[in-house]
Amino acid sequence: LYFPLAARSAPLLQRLERSMSSVTIPPPACMLRPLEAPLRYLFGPGPSNVPPRVLAAGGRPIIGHLHPEMYEIMNDIKKGIQYAFQTENNMTISMSGSGHAAMECAVFNTVEPGESVLVAINGIWGERVAEIAERMGKFLRTAMQKHKPVLFFLTHGESSAGLCHPIDGIGDICRKHDCLFLVDTVASLGAAPIFMDKQNIDILYTGSQKALNAPPGTAPISFNDRACHKMFNRKTKPVSYLFDMTHLSNYWGCDGKPARAYHHTGPVSGFFALRESLAILAERGLEESWRKHKEVAAYLYRGLEDLGIKLFIPERDLRLPSVTTIAIPKGYDWREMLAYIMKHHQMEMTGGLGPSIGMVMRIGLMGYNCEKSNADMALHALADALKNCRKSKA
């Protein structure tokens, strides 16, 4: 019952396919109606609204995923990511997937069975990596000195809490302990300063759909030489073929080999859109993008305080400029407020996530959405909700 089939050998079974006159299950009625996607102000923690220029790039006729012109576009994306990350790392690519794919890629490639991972639980994201590590048979050690973890994970922009975590100095500690420093900047890239090389970050990743304003589905990631040394000198193969950096580095032309072999079919339209979003960031400049996010966030803070709303993170310097968390106004049902704002203002704000559920509401103004006029709209919608939602007497 084993069938070693050469390309031209006999078929597995000499039966004919069912004839084409077979009765098929009929098409579903819902698929005969047009696609409906309403206008939405995406002022939550992401995805953010996609600017017309990026939508247009993503809607262009595609080319082949292995055409020389596609490689050029991928090379541009690589340079755009290097700029956004402030790194000169050669091993800089985009995942064909969400930020979570980048997270799994980082862990799958750098950690081997029996090795330890240390995770800073500063919100849902830290917990998420903890679960991945657990799944890989690792468990968290409580001290770097004692247990010598090979990887330390920290979220820079902790969007569940609205916290922007300081990074300076941590990379140095990691180096001293021969540990790789992995930083998640999904919610912060382009909104708050990050300097991959200067800050001794060994692995950095982000998502496409936050301050970069591309549709979700691609995720920039970069590995420095320390990280490459670890992942390309492992004894075991990573569990995932799709996320194996041996193949992905070849696909992205980072391994120095003359030819790129077929590995998987990359999201051509997603890469068009990602390139455009990185181009917008390059044109505007990182400093200007950081300045603008800080300015609009400060403007939003003032407006919130004028409404009597309390910011969740009291320390201003720790606030994530892209996603602002507010304490739920006393006496209000946050779910009702969010539903009211969605219904009457076509605007997404969200509640907390994981540990912050029931504690916060979140307002995101990122990249293209990061404008004072949008902050005004958000404040107007909040004021309207405070006026018209039920307030308990407790």
Next chain:
Amino acid sequence: LYFPLAARSAPLLQRLERSMSSVTIPPPACMLRPLEAPLRYLFGPGPSNVPPRVLAAGGRPIIGHLHPEMYEIMNDIKKGIQYAFQTENNMTISMSGSGHAAMECAVFNTVEPGESVLVAINGIWGERVAEIAERMGKFLRTAMQKHKPVLFFLTHGESSAGLCHPIDGIGDICRKHDCLFLVDTVASLGAAPIFMDKQNIDILYTGSQKALNAPPGTAPISFNDRACHKMFNRKTKPVSYLFDMTHLSNYWGCDGKPARAYHHTGPVSGFFALRESLAILAERGLEESWRKHKEVAAYLYRGLEDLGIKLFIPERDLRLPSVTTIAIPKGYDWREMLAYIMKHHQMEMTGGLGPSIGMVMRIGLMGYNCEKSNADMALHALADALKNCRKSKA
């Protein structure tokens, strides 16, 4: 050195971020140039050209990945996939990734350490799964009766050889041996008949970028009750959190729970495009799509034979209607011919893949591209290449 950080706790290190006056690495010049993506007739094995209607759907302003309207779109996609697969399986979703992601998802979820997988090596795709299985610590058993594999993998549309593999009867054998039957229809779905339920296929997947004509980046997959029973009664967790069907089934509203929890951010634009491509298939009807592929393929065969070109698969009934493989014309360098056709006709045809490299050239006319006029263009380009490319005297 362990930092248990509550959302509002003190920062990891009390250092300030680098001041925003820090000098950044300047933006790369290439990112200040516009995106260039030339017109291409994608007559290879895929991705195929995307029709304007699908491009427009993918270029629409996005909504949130967890909005009720997005769930409606995902429900529609589910119904569209059920139709395309000819199944009533509740556990029917799209991966947020390529066909390869669907392949890893199927294997990760249904196979546990110590279990066997049987793979029909009928081209590169079979080999690929074999490598995955090896990576998971399994190895291939040579006989189903002897070794009781839990999963048998077969590629329906073997695009590297241009072979369409018969499916009838195999599912019954698998059932008898308590083995799941996994079928890859990436290159065949919509082009050649497949009946998931009637043919007792336990797990079926495809890609978005072939006869469905959506951009690459999404991949429909369906599991029947047998497959669900196996994957939801496993003792170990799948190695990948991203591909864990416990979470994905919740995200797609297939697990019967009232609420969908956040798992990862799905490719919103990709899902818009996928829904549109499934809608086109539903409008046209499967039988008509199958008939058209067969008709245009037959037209192409005649044209090729008129040019003196030999088809690679002699058995007409085994030929894959979406991708036609031809023997490399005697005396010609296939690389030169492909480059000539690309340069002078802006048309992609490809060589072989894996075992068929140097043996075949491949012409794909799928879905939107499946028209006699396109077959004529391809034949014209081939005739031109035969006339103008060097022919050795050997």
